[in-house]
Amino acid sequence: MKNTLDLSNAVWRKSSYSAGGDDNCIEVADGYPGVVPVRDSKVPGGPALLIPAGAWAAFVEEHRS
Template sequence: MAEPTIPDASRLAGWRASSYSGSDAGSCVEVVDAHPAGVPVRDSKVPDGPALVFPAPGWTAFVTAVRSGALGG
């Protein structure tokens, strides 16, 4: 099942950079906390582009897997 999208992510307030993002203005994922539909996620280089909205439990599981190194890479 496809996740819902927000066509223009710049319409949402409260974006914050991922704690894994560097300070060199490179690739960065931004999220909005406490959004009623789930966790909106966007590419910081395209602030007026779309955002994917993930169910909160799914996003939490993803972040946990990244932190633990379970996704490899």
């Protein structure tokens, strides 16, 4: 999905499913209906992926510990 949202005011948080280190985390932003923006924490000014919310929920459920 192409990033067409304005994410300049997004509030990013490290995913609780990342390993927790500063060098290998993804960040997600909440509050975007229908999509979950995801970015690399090492490149905060870089691009974000917009993952359909249902696909993100299925991914998280599949990888729960």
